[in-house]
Amino acid sequence: MKAVVYEGPRNVSVKNMPDAKIEKPTDVLVKITTTNICGSDLHMYEGRTDMETGRILGHENLGVVVETGSAVERVKKGDCVCMPFNIACGFCKNCEKGLTGFCLTTNPGTAGAAYGFSGMGPYSGGQAEYLRVPFGDFNCLQLPPDAEEKENDYVLLSDIFPTGYHATVLAGVEPGDSVAIYGAGPVGLMAALSAQLKGASKVMVIDSHPDRLRLAEKLGAIPVDDSDGSSVEQILKLTGGEGADRGCECVGYQCSCHGREVPNLTMNNLVKAVRPTGGIGMVGVFVARDPGSPDDLAKNGVLALDFGQLWMKGQHIATGQANVKAYNRKLRDLIAAGKVRPSQIISHELPLDRAPEGYRHFDARTEGWTKVVLKAAA
Ligand code: NAD
Numbered sequence: 522m523k524a525v526v527y528e529g530p531r532n533v534s535v536k537n538m539p540d541a542k543i544e545k546p547t548d549v550l551v552k553i554t555t556t557n558i559c560g561s562d563l564h565m566y567e568g569r570t571d572m573e574t575g576r577i578l579g580h581e582n583l584g585v586v587v588e589t590g591s592a593v594e595r596v597k598k599g600d601c602v603c604m605p606f607n608i609a610c611g612f613c614k615n616c617e618k619g620l621t622g623f624c625l626t627t628n629p630g631t632a633g634a635a636y637g638f639s640g641m642g643p644y645s646g647g648q649a650e651y652l653r654v655p656f657g658d659f660n661c662l663q664l665p666p667d668a669e670e671k672e673n674d675y676v677l678l679s680d681i682f683p684t685g686y687h688a689t690v691l692a693g694v695e696p697g698d699s700v701a702i703y704g705a706g707p708v709g710l711m712a713a714l715s716a717q718l719k720g721a722s723k724v725m726v727i728d729s730h731p732d733r734l735r736l737a738e739k740l741g742a743i744p745v746d747d748s749d750g751s752s753v754e755q756i757l758k759l760t761g762g763e764g765a766d767r768g769c770e771c772v773g774y775q776c777s778c779h780g781r782e783v784p785n786l787t788m789n790n791l792v793k794a795v796r797p798t799g800g801i802g803m804v805g806v807f808v809a810r811d812p813g814s815p816d817d818l819a820k821n822g823v824l825a826l827d828f829g830q831l832w833m834k835g836q837h838i839a840t841g842q843a844n845v846k847a848y849n850r851k852l853r854d855l856i857a858a859g860k861v862r863p864s865q866i867i868s869h870e871l872p873l874d875r876a877p878e879g880y881r882h883f884d885a886r887t888e889g890w891t892k893v894v895l896k897a898a899a
């Protein structure tokens with residue numbers, strides 16, 4: 522099968538790889554039709570993780586079931602399905618509570634597995650013609666009859682839409698809240714959409730890319746341009762000096778200022794911009810070790826957080842991978858009902874063969890390249 526393979530920093534190729542196949546009775550084999558490039562892929566693409574070369578990337582996958590293992594009961598051949606990026610068992614202590622991002626079975630020794638992802642188990646990614654889905658009954662979300670027509674909406678259920686939603690859950694967004702979201706990448710934009718779904722009265726999205734800020738505005742948020750570093754003052758002004766009720770971190774450890782990485786920037790801005798007793802939800806990825814960081818503390822995964830101010834303000838912070846399965850069914854139903862159209866942030870639809878070009882532009886944040894989906898079916 523054709524697949525997108527990680528060859529080293531800023532180098533991916535599309536090549537022939539052994540076909541994915543059923544390996545266990547609980548597996549499902551999916552013929553991929555749409556698979557996305559994610560901001561999380563960029564950490565690997567840039568060589569900022571310990572991703573091994575030769576692995577197939579891709580954790581945002583949708584397709585059609587072509588084969589089911591002998592122990593699969595619910596999912597049927599021909600079903601159109603979208604897979605959470607998390608690979609979860611459904612029966613461990615965490616999965617039982619809905620915390621599928623921290624499954625204790627699928628990546629032994631740690632918590633949480635994913636397709637084609639550094640540090641999250643040996644699983645191949647879905648930027649390929651076929652994908653093996655472990656625990657298929659648990660991990661496949663079946664899609665309604667309009668699956669083909671709304672494929673670009675449904676494929677966002679694999680990660681960024683539920684992840685944006687998770688950011689608002691971690692922050693504790695309630696109806697009427699004001700919400701400050703750092704990052705107008707795909708995840709930040711989905712957090713903005715989710716905050717509106719949850720009834721926020723005011724959503725502010727902070728970034729320095731005008732094209733991404735325009736999309737935030739289109740989604741009903743107030744764009745806050747941080748090119749001059751004044752985002753905190755702008756948020757305080759927009760909230761009558763009080764600060765936002767809730768904050769979402771949707772950038773991660775490679776957050777920057779004028780092209781220079783400053784890993785503690787967004788979190789310390791949020792501590793300043795969120796009101797006393799407000800909540801901060803962190804879905805941007807932070808890592809335990811980052812040898813490639815220009816920051817000495819960050820090389821060991823340490824962040825210089827304004828902890829005194831956080832404590833004095835009585836704020837709470839909640840973190841981690843999104844538990845996609847906790848939300849994907851309800852968000853699917855909102856798409857089916859025509860109440861949300863997350864695909865409006867997709868800028869490029871490319872055939873799988875053109876993945877290297879997609880990676881290059883999305884990584885460079887080339888103007889207009891907000892979200893790239895790859896069409897795998899020939
Ligand atoms: P992205 O890289 O496209 O978007 C990040 C955005 O942040 C960019 O638009 C960039 O200009 C902006 N940014 C950089 N520095 C900033 C700063 N100092 N202030 C404000 N904005 C700044 O990526 P994405 O796909 O939107 O993903 C965002 C983060 O979420 C990544 O770290 C990704 O790995 C992570 N992620 C986490 C989960 C999860 O489950 N927790 C899931 C998906 C993605």
Ligand code: ZN
Binds near residue numbers: 561580
């Ligand atoms: Zn992703």
